[in-house]
Amino acid sequence: xxxxxxxxxxxxxxxxxxxxxxxxxxxxxxxxxxxxxxTVTLFEAADRLGGHxxxxxxxxxxxxxAIDTGFIVFNDRTYPHFQRLxxxxxxxxxxxxxxFSVHETLLDFxxxxxxxxxxxxxxxxxxxxxxxxxxxDILSFNRRALYELESxxxxxxxxxxxxxxxAGYGRDFQRRYLLPMGxxxxxxxxxxxxxxxxxxxxxxxxxxxxxxxxDRPQWYTLVGGSRAYIPALTAPYAERIRLATPVxxxxxxxxxxxxxxxxxxxxxxxxxLACHADQALALLVDATPDERAILAxxxxxxxxxxxxxxxRLLPRRRRTWASWNYRLDGRGDAARAAVTYNMxxxxxxxxxxxxxxTLNDSxxxxxxxxxxxxQYSHPQFSLAGQAAQARHADISGAGLRTHFCGAYWRNxxxxxxxxxxxxxxxxxxxxxxxxxxDIPHTPALETLS
Numbered sequence: 001x002x003x004x005x006x007x008x009x010x011x012x013x014x015x016x017x018x019x020x021x022x023x024x025x026x027x028x029x030x031x032x033x034x035x036x037x038x039t040v041t042l043f044e045a046a047d048r049l050g051g052h053x054x055x056x057x058x059x060x061x062x063x064x065x066a067i068d069t070g071f072i073v074f075n076d077r078t079y080p081h082f083q084r085l086x087x088x089x090x091x092x093x094x095x096x097x098x099x100f101s102v103h104e105t106l107l108d109f110x111x112x113x114x115x116x117x118x119x120x121x122x123x124x125x126x127x128x129x130x131x132x133x134x135x136x137d138i139l140s141f142n143r144r145a146l147y148e149l150e151s152x153x154x155x156x157x158x159x160x161x162x163x164x165x166x167a168g169y170g171r172d173f174q175r176r177y178l179l180p181m182g183x184x185x186x187x188x189x190x191x192x193x194x195x196x197x198x199x200x201x202x203x204x205x206x207x208x209x210x211x212x213x214x215d216r217p218q219w220y221t222l223v224g225g226s227r228a229y230i231p232a233l234t235a236p237y238a239e240r241i242r243l244a245t246p247v248x249x250x251x252x253x254x255x256x257x258x259x260x261x262x263x264x265x266x267x268x269x270x271x272x273l274a275c276h277a278d279q280a281l282a283l284l285v286d287a288t289p290d291e292r293a294i295l296a297x298x299x300x301x302x303x304x305x306x307x308x309x310x311x312r313l314l315p316r317r318r319r320t321w322a323s324w325n326y327r328l329d330g331r332g333d334a335a336r337a338a339v340t341y342n343m344x345x346x347x348x349x350x351x352x353x354x355x356x357x358t359l360n361d362s363x364x365x366x367x368x369x370x371x372x373x374x375q376y377s378h379p380q381f382s383l384a385g386q387a388a389q390a391r392h393a394d395i396s397g398a399g400l401r402t403h404f405c406g407a408y409w410r411n412x413x414x415x416x417x418x419x420x421x422x423x424x425x426x427x428x429x430x431x432x433x434x435x436x437x438d439i440p441h442t443p444a445l446e447t448l449s
Contacts, residue, residue: 014429016269019043019259021247021283024051025071026406026417027274028233029085033425034272035236041268042237043261045246049234055225056307056372060353066225067343069307069357069374071414073098077217078207081418086222089232093220096346100184101322102176103315106329109176110315112322121319130172137173142211145202157383160201161194180326181210183337186412187303187359187378191333197386204411221347249285252400272424274405276300276377284402291395297388298408300377303336303360307372309353310365313340321345327361336360379408397427 016038020031023044031040052070073096074082086093099114111125112118125131144167148154154163160182164174175190182193182201202211209216222228234241242263249260250271257271273280277298281287287295314321323345327338338361344354358365362373379385389409396404403424410416 015039016428017041017267018270018272018428019257019266019268020272020274021250021259022051022273022275022279022406023049023234023241024274024406024417025053025082025414026421027051027272028230029418029421030272030274030405030424031237032085032233033421033430034428036425036430038270038428038430039240040237041240041242042234043242043245043247043259045244047244049230049241049243050227052376053226053230054374054376055227058307058355058371060309060351060371063351065349065351065355066227067307067349067355067357068221068226068347069305069372070376071226072341072343072346073219073221074414075208075217075219077209079415081422082415085233085418086229089229091229091232092223094223094348096219096221096348097323098216098219099322099324099345100181101315101320101325102180102328103320103325104176104328105316108316109328110317110320112315112320114322118319118322121315121317133170134172134176137169138177141167141169141173141178142213145205145211149202149206154199154202156197156199156386158198159194159383160196160198163198164194176328180328180337184324184326184339186381187337187376188301188380189334189336192380194333195382197381197383200381200386225347247283250283250402251285252402257401270401270403270428272403272405274421276406277379277404277408280404280406288395288400290391290398294388294391294395295404297382297384299380299385300408301336301380302375302377304362305374305376306358306362306365306370307374308356308358308365308370310356310369311354312366313356313358313361313364314342314354327364338364379412381412396424403427 018034018038018040020027020040020042023042027042031042034040054070055066055068058065058067099112101110101112103110110122112121120126179190179193183190205211245261245263247259247261251258256267256269259266259268277295278300281292281295284291313327314325321342323342325340325342331338337359340356340358342354343349343357344351349355392409405420405424407413407417407420409420
């Protein structure tokens with residue numbers, strides 16, 4: 001294993017003392033890059049590192065498993081910065097399957113689009129004109145979306161809901177395919193998805209091969225769970241990590257940045273806020289009008305997450321079980337995505353039990369089969385948020401020794417966290433060897449970010 005940035009190497013001229021607040025992928029990656037040149041101290045309110053990188057140790061029937069409950073997967077097409085980072089620190093990965101099912105148990109409706117056999121695992125769909133209309137709309141949407149992107153005919157100010165309605169796509173296509181898939185990806189509600197920027201959504205689907213039947217990226221998980229990368233990524237600044245040390249306030253002045261925590265008040269030359277947008281705003285005692293306007297336009301929403309072995313949350317027909325399984329039963333448009341991840345498929349677990357991770361469907365799970373309960377916050381995207389993202393330079397490094405870093409500045413996923421960390425590190429004089437600048441800007445997709 002090799003770590004490029006050594007904490008004991010001589011500091012170059014111009015080295016600064018930098019505080020990084022937050023130890024999700026954005027904070028850990030920013031600290032790793034910045035340690036090339038600067039002395040970095042990492043503040044984390046929780047008693048563990050990782051944020052949404054949250055692997056849980058489970059002992060069941062005499063066997064031990066490391067199961068991811070937050071960040072799970074990445075691919076070989078749209079995660080170039082994250083992949084480069086994994087290569088640098090020597091972390092192993094393994095290929096996995098990414099498949100998606102939708103089921104509505106009350107109406108005995110389900111399908112899994114992974115293969116032709118799983119698509120028609122419910123044999124009645126073979127004779128259902130309604131199901132064939134759904135499939136026809138999927139093909140039509142894929143063709144139209146590619147045309148819109150290639151021709152540049154779609155403006156950036158249209159919502160996804162308006163786009164789908166104006167194009168005349170049927171209710172089943174919207175409610176049983178596209179909106180559930182988007183809701184599962186971004187841990188959002190169907191109503192949230194309808195307010196999504198349409199162009200943002202189409203570009204995302206195109207980059208991930210979701211507008212094609214065959215042209216899909218290969219997906220991977222980390223061997224031993226997603227936490228496997230944390231020790232190597234934090235090695236250059238391990239002795240300056242402050243766990244269980246919430247920052248209580250940040251004051252900026254001509255002499256530097258002052259961080260208030262249980263350790264007292266400390267002065268740094270710069271601060272990198274690698275926490276959520278709403279958390280960052282709450283920490284700034286002297287927030288500027290621009291900081292308030294921009295960060296407030298980038299909201300987060302909480303999602304309940306349960307690790308369990310209750311397979312009733314999966315489709316009734318085992319052939320329909322997928323990596324991601326979206327449940328429609330009795331849920332209105334405002335309800336957050338009810339999706340269950342089959343961890344045996346995703347992490348290639350060799351286990352007699354089927355381990356599931358379910359979002360926002362806690363009441364449906366047998367309490368006797370629950371292995372853990374968690375809560376994660378995910379960014380919410382809108383046209384207003386898209387405009388705020390474009391104003392990053394108005395507040396980050398804008399004379400107040402303050403830099404904003406996080407996946408919410410892009411698409412909300414691990415690749416975006418690393419991309420954002422590298423942007424901040426470059427602004428502070430660190431340009432990692434073999435610069436990532438030559439890697440194309442491509443959006444990312446993962447599970448639970």
